[in-house]
Amino acid sequence: MAMEEEQTPPELRYLSGLGNTFTSEAVPGSLPVGQNNPLVCPLGLYAEQLSGTSFTTPRARNLRTWLYRIKPSVTHEPFYPRNPTNERLVGEFDRTTTVATPTQLRWRPADVPLHPGLDFIDGLYTVCGAGSSCLRHGYAIHMYAANKPMDGCSLCNADGDFLIVPQQGRLFITTECGRLLVSPGEIVVIPQGLRFAVDLPDGPSRGYVSEIFGAHFQLPDLGPIGANGLASPRDFLSPTAWFEQEHHPGYTIVHKYGGELFSATQDFSPFNVVAWHGNYVPYKYDLSKFCPFNTVLLDHGDPSVNTVLTAPTDKPGVALLDFVIFPPRWLVAENTFRPPYYHRNCMSEFMGLIYGMYEAKADGFLPGGASLHSCMTPHGPDTKTHEATISRAAANEPSRLSGTLAFMFESWLIPRVCPWALDSPCRDLDYYQCWIGLKSHFSPPAAAVDDENE
Ligand SMILES: O=C(O)Cc1cc(O)ccc1O
Numbered sequence: 358m359a360m361e362e363e364q365t366p367p368e369l370r371y372l373s374g375l376g377n378t379f380t381s382e383a384v385p386g387s388l389p390v391g392q393n394n395p396l397v398c399p400l401g402l403y404a405e406q407l408s409g410t411s412f413t414t415p416r417a418r419n420l421r422t423w424l425y426r427i428k429p430s431v432t433h434e435p436f437y438p439r440n441p442t443n444e445r446l447v448g449e450f451d452r453t454t455t456v457a458t459p460t461q462l463r464w465r466p467a468d469v470p471l472h473p474g475l476d477f478i479d480g481l482y483t484v485c486g487a488g489s490s491c492l493r494h495g496y497a498i499h500m501y502a503a504n505k506p507m508d509g510c511s512l513c514n515a516d517g518d519f520l521i522v523p524q525q526g527r528l529f530i531t532t533e534c535g536r537l538l539v540s541p542g543e544i545v546v547i548p549q550g551l552r553f554a555v556d557l558p559d560g561p562s563r564g565y566v567s568e569i570f571g572a573h574f575q576l577p578d579l580g581p582i583g584a585n586g587l588a589s590p591r592d593f594l595s596p597t598a599w600f601e602q603e604h605h606p607g608y609t610i611v612h613k614y615g616g617e618l619f620s621a622t623q624d625f626s627p628f629n630v631v632a633w634h635g636n637y638v639p640y641k642y643d644l645s646k647f648c649p650f651n652t653v654l655l656d657h658g659d660p661s662v663n664t665v666l667t668a669p670t671d672k673p674g675v676a677l678l679d680f681v682i683f684p685p686r687w688l689v690a691e692n693t694f695r696p697p698y699y700h701r702n703c704m705s706e707f708m709g710l711i712y713g714m715y716e717a718k719a720d721g722f723l724p725g726g727a728s729l730h731s732c733m734t735p736h737g738p739d740t741k742t743h744e745a746t747i748s749r750a751a752a753n754e755p756s757r758l759s760g761t762l763a764f765m766f767e768s769w770l771i772p773r774v775c776p777w778a779l780d781s782p783c784r785d786l787d788y789y790q791c792w793i794g795l796k797s798h799f800s801p802p803a804a805a806v807d808d809e810n811e
Pocket residue numbers: 658659660696697698700702706717730736737765
C-alpha cells in the first residue's frame with residue numbers, strides 16, 4: 358500500500374469535532390447496535406477495545422474506542438527488540454541518556470537525506486525531553502527527516518501521544534481508525550497505542566513531533582475570551598473507517614515501549630478495522646483555521662493566548678506541554694514594542710518554524726530549524742530586530758504580519774538534551790552572538806547622574 362513518490366493521494370472523508378463520540382463503518386451494518394461486544398459481531402468481526410484512559414477516569418475525560426476488525430490485534434508472533442533499532446529515540450530522560458544545559462540552543466534545518474532510505478520510524482530523532490515514559494510523566498520532543506514510506510510495517514506508540522507538525526512534505530497516515538492526509542500548515546495527533554503507518558506522497562519530508570507521557574491533549578479553557586475563539590472544536594478532523602483484508606505475509610508491527618523499539622510479525626495488515634465507535638481517535642487540524650486574539654491597544658500579550666492544544670499537569674494552569682502558534686495577524690498596539698519581549702521563563706520553550714520568518718529573529722531561525730530556551734534561560738529579539746523596531750518611524754500604524762507560521766512546545770518540566778542534538782552539524786554554535794550586539798541606550802539626564810554620584 359506504499360505510494361510511489363509524488364503519487365496523488367485519494368480523496369478522504371473526515372468526521373468533524375474534537376472530543377466527539379463518533380461512529381464509522383466502512384461496510385454498512387458492520388457496527389453492532391445497542392451493545393459493544395455481542396456474542397457474534399456483525400459480518401463475523403472481532404470486537405476489541407482500545408483504552409486511552411484508565412477504565413475509571415471520570416467520564417468527562419474518559420477516552421476509549423471500540424474497533425470491529427477482521428482479526429484481533431493480538432494475532433501476531435512474539436515481540437523481539439527491533440533490529441536494527443533507532444539509537445536516537447529516547448523515552449527516559451536522565452543522566453545516562455541526556456545532558457542538562459541552560460545554554461540558548463538553535464539548530465539550522467536538517468537536510469532530508471536521500472540515501473540510505475529512511476522511513477518515519479528511522480527518520481525520527483529525539484532532540485530533548487523530560488521525565489519518563491514508564492513513569493507516565495514527561496514528554497519528548499523529536500524531529501524527523503524521512504524519504505521512504507513505511508512499507509509493510511506499522512508503528513504503535515505505547516509511550517504516549519504524538520503531536521506531529523509536518524514542515525516539508527505531506528504525510529499520508531493510515532491508522533486503525535482510517536486515513537488522514539496532513540499537509541505542512543496542519544498538525545495531526547496520533548493517540549497512544551493506535552497503530553499507524555506514514556506514507557510520503559511528496560517524497561522527502563521533515564517536521565517536528567512532541568510526545569506526551571501520561572496525558573492527552575485538550576483545548577485550552579477560554580476564560581474571559583468567552584465561548585468562541587482560538588481553535589474551534591469543529592475544525593478538528595478525524596478519519597472514517599477504512600480497511601484492507603489481503604493476506605500480507607511478513608507484515609511488521611513495530612511497538613515503541615519504554616522509549617525502545619520492538620517488532621513482531623503477522624500475516625495480515627493491522628489496518629483491518631471495518632467499523633469503530635468511540636472518542637479515542639486520531640485527528641488533524643489546519644492551523645490557518647485558528648482564530649487569534651491579541652491586544653487592541655497596548656503592550657505585548659503573553660503567548661499563551663495563542664494556545665492551540667494543551668496537555669495539563671495536576672497543577673491548575675500548569676501545562677505538561679502547550680502547543681502554541683504565532684500565526685499571521687494584525688499588529689495594532691500603540692506605543693508598544695511589538696515583537697516578543699525579553700524574557701526569562703520558569704517554563705521551557707522549544708520553537709520551530711513552519712514557513713516564513715519569526716518576528717523575534719531577523720536572521721538564523723529558518724523554516725525547519727529549531728530553538729530551545731530552557732527554564733530561566735534569557736532570550737528575546739535579536740539585535741537586528743530590536744534596532745529595527747525602535748527606529749521604525751511608523752511603529753504606531755497597524756501592520757499585518759503575513760507569510761509566517763512559527764510554533765512553540767512549552768513545558769513546565771525542564772528538558773534534558775540529547776548528545777546528538779548538541780553535537781549536530783546543524784547546531785548554530787554562534788547563536789548567542791545574535792544578542793551580543795545589543796547596545797546600551799541608557800541616557801539619564803546629566804543632573805540625575807551627578808546627584809547619584811556625588
Ligand atoms: O520566546 C519566544 O520567542 C516565544 C514568546 C513569544 C512571545 O510573543 C512572548 C513571549 C515568548 O516567550
